[in-house]
Amino acid sequence: MKPTALITGASSGIGYEFSKLFAKAGYGLIIVARSEDKLIKLKEELGDHPVLILTQDLSKPGAAKELYEKVRQQGRTVEVLINNAGFGLNGDFDELAMEKQQEMIQVNITALTELTHYFLKDMKNAPLFDIPKGVLNVASTAAFQPGPKMAVYYASKAYVLSFSEALVEELRGTGVTVSTLCPGATETNFFSTAQADHIKLRNNTMSAEAVARAGFLGFVKGKRVVIPGAVNKSGAYLAKFMPRSTGAKIAHYVDKS
Numbered sequence: 001m002k003p004t005a006l007i008t009g010a011s012s013g014i015g016y017e018f019s020k021l022f023a024k025a026g027y028g029l030i031i032v033a034r035s036e037d038k039l040i041k042l043k044e045e046l047g048d049h050p051v052l053i054l055t056q057d058l059s060k061p062g063a064a065k066e067l068y069e070k071v072r073q074q075g076r077t078v079e080v081l082i083n084n085a086g087f088g089l090n091g092d093f094d095e096l097a098m099e100k101q102q103e104m105i106q107v108n109i110t111a112l113t114e115l116t117h118y119f120l121k122d123m124k125n126a127p128l129f130d131i132p133k134g135v136l137n138v139a140s141t142a143a144f145q146p147g148p149k150m151a152v153y154y155a156s157k158a159y160v161l162s163f164s165e166a167l168v169e170e171l172r173g174t175g176v177t178v179s180t181l182c183p184g185a186t187e188t189n190f191f192s193t194a195q196a197d198h199i200k201l202r203n204n205t206m207s208a209e210a211v212a213r214a215g216f217l218g219f220v221k222g223k224r225v226v227i228p229g230a231v232n233k234s235g236a237y238l239a240k241f242m243p244r245s246t247g248a249k250i251a252h253y254v255d256k257s
């Protein structure tokens with residue numbers, strides 16, 4: 001039997017590319033997002049590869065439990081969970097609608113945490129395959145410093161990184177891998193959703209395919225943290241030694257300039 005990878009946010013960008021890579025590596029897929037039409041198109045593209053489509057709005061409280069139950073009702077188990085769904089919002093914290101920011105916390109933090117909780121127990125009991133089992137969480141280079149004008153988004157990604165690194169230690173020796181992918185600016189719908197196209201224009205963006213490939217390879221090699229691209233790696237390295245106030249000033253400058 002093939003192990004199964006569940007990928008959230010598979011309808012576009014990095015998640016769409018992950019789907020193609022994990023399918024090629026032999027994993028059966030469960031693809032998740034709100035846009036059913038895009039998921040159907042992706043399934044068609046993957047030909048006769050085993051793909052289950054589950055539509056779910058992860059911004060709704062209780063969505064992760066609901067998704068877990070749907071997977072169980074289908075009699076399926078998940079050997080790899082890819083928590084990729086996420087979005088950002090650009091603007092002054094007090095001006096951005098609190099409801100939208102709450103939805104962001106729900107998708108970027110709550111759903112990711114709850115999905116990991118539900119699927120991890122099953123994953124620990126799953127047999128070992130010749131390809132790894134575990135969790136691949138998508139954070140961001142935003143995890144390494146505070147981000148004025150995207151304060152909640154940056155903080156949400158810092159949470160993802162810290163949470164995932166703690167699990168690496170908890171799960172040592174269990175055969176369950178936990179990797180965190182920290183992309184920098186990537187060519188996807190992210191910036192238009194965040195109303196932050198002005199930032200994208202000033203960044204050295206990578207393709208979604210290259211970012212997903214780095215994440216996939218990092219995960220199969222059991223890497224703890226994967227930062228794709230030399231520029232992003234250098235930025236993350238510098239952030240370690242920089243006062244956090246300087247990091248915040250630089251992020252603010254990039255937004256304003």
Ligand SMILES: NC(=O)c1ccc[n+]([C@@H]2O[C@H](COP(=O)([O-])OP(=O)(O)OC[C@H]3O[C@@H](n4cnc5c(N)ncnc54)[C@H](OP(=O)(O)O)[C@@H]3O)[C@@H](O)[C@H]2O)c1
Nearest residue numbers: 009011012013014033034035058086140185186188189190
């Ligand atoms: N692009 C970048 O520069 C960049 C940099 C660092 C990190 N990231 C992270 O990479 C991940 C993927 O983003 P992307 O760049 O590929 O952007 P994207 O093209 O906008 O893709 C976002 C994915 O998340 C899904 N999603 C959003 N809200 C959702 C919800 N409420 N319920 C279920 N699914 C939802 C979307 O599907 P539907 O709309 O169909 O629901 C879509 O498949 C995110 O976690 C993002 O924070 C991106």
